[in-house]
Amino acid sequence: MNSSYRADSSAPSAAHCPDAVLVPYGWDNAWRTAFAPYAAAGLAPGRIVRVDRGRCDLVVAGEAGGPDAAGGVRTVHASTSLVTTGDPLDIMCTGDWAAVDLEQGYVRALLPRRTAFVRSTSSKRSEGQVLAANVDHAIIAISLAVELDLGRVERFLALAWESGATPLVVLTKADLVDEPAVLSDLISDTEATAPEVQVLAVSAATGDGLDILAASLADGTAVLLGQSGAGKSTLANALVGQDVQEVQAIRDMDGKGRHTTTTRNLLALPWGGVLIDTPGLRGVGLWDAESGVARAFAEIDALAAECKFHDCAHEAEPDCAVLAALEDGTLQHRRLDSYRKLLRENQRLAARTDARLRAEQRRDWKQRQALGRHMLERKRGPVRKP
Known part of the structure; x- marks a missing residue:
């Protein structure tokens, strides 16, 4: 897609900067600073509004008085092939800010995400x-x-x-x-x-x-x-x-x-x-969300800080603040069950994606097995040979 637009690499004030029209879409001085190297290379900033099969739509600053611009902003169609990656977390998606080659019709790079x-x-x-x-x-x-x-x-x-x-x-x-x-x-x-x-x-x-x-x-x-x-x-x-x-x-x-x-x-x-x-989500699996689970169950996280043991599992330990809250009714059983369920799910996923953690969990499991056998032998007494 041909265009004579070029971002101003000197990053002047927003009053006469072409990219100022992108402010309603989230553009700010921090994004402008991060984009500066791409502006110097003649690329334009754009925000991805839709991704579909190797192509994406982006909003970019329109040419002054251009027939295809509304409020100084227009939508362009560009190829994503130059930033294809094997890591699914690095694949461009809606909301990304990108450096766009408007003349060739390609997205050249993505700016680092603030949130995802x-x-x-x-x-x-x-x-x-x-x-x-x-x-x-x-x-x-x-x-x-x-x-x-x-x-x-x-x-x-x-x-x-x-x-x-x-x-x-x-x-x-x-x-x-x-x-x-x-x-x-x-x-x-x-x-x-x-x-x-x-x-x-x-x-x-x-x-x-x-x-x-x-x-x-x-x-x-x-x-x-x-x-x-x-x-x-x-x-x-x-x-x-x-x-x-x-x-x-x-x-x-x-x-x-x-x-x-x-x-x-x-x-x-x-x-x-x-x-x-977004499309309707049938399944919402956790992904590396331990801190998110803690924040979603803030009251349990706060109670856990008052437990006698810092690694309290809130099951049968003495002086457990979480169990005490269950007993006096300030914490619902459903809430604790849900907290445990999400933590277990997150740990299972982490174990599948982290070989080191899998090895540690396998070692702990073997140690528990050995301890269980030892305690069973102590309970039954030594085996007498005939």
Whole structure:
């Protein structure tokens, strides 16, 4: 794609810098500084809004008065072949900032990511998949048209905290809950499951709660996550102010949705900032999310710091603050069970991807086996020879 645009390598003030029109898409002075070497090479900055089969769409600064530019920004189509990598975590994705050769139509390089929302794939190769890059807010959409799944909320929260983004739980389709008291209880249950996280009940059909959500996303980049049928595309249309995403009805038999959105798309919001809509996620596997799990279960992490032993497993140890909280009712059994489940899952994945850790776990397992045999022999007494 031909263009005479060239980024100004001297990085002047935003008032007369061509890339200043990218500010609503998240461009700032830190990105401009990181991009400086590429600007000197005659490349243009662009943010990836969609990736599809070796090609991607990017928003770039448009030529002044150009017929294809809207508000000084235009969308270009470029090949990704020059930055193809074998590492799935390095594959470009929606939200990445890139150095683009507008004349040749190629993405030449990606700028280092500030944040990345990563999940494990369903394959047996134990690979991670980046769903969105350079995200400030992670919107976790949970439908109230079906039974509230608090375990799924906790799983999404662990990944969101690990990504570096700030999570926000949105209970969609609130208009389908007839009783205000029931809706209040659902919100309270979710808030108890999501410490330190804002929880909003919204309805794209009636508009309830959308103004609060819009104000929470007034700047930066937000990614919209959830299962098929959670109402993500409807919510995206409501936030953008027009039908930019196709919407399909959920199945009556089980309330599950169809995959309406098939690619991850970056959408400009009318008040500034951008929203990345994602396809419905059937599986949300953890990926190197130990600190994210700790943040998602902040109250358990705080209790664990008060245990007598620093490596307390919270099972039968004396002076365990976590077990004491279970006994006095300040901590729910469901919450601790979910915490243990996610930690075990994360450790299993780490063991599959880290040969050293696998060897350590195998050694510990053998030591426990030997100790078990020893204790059994002591209990039974020495074996007498005939």
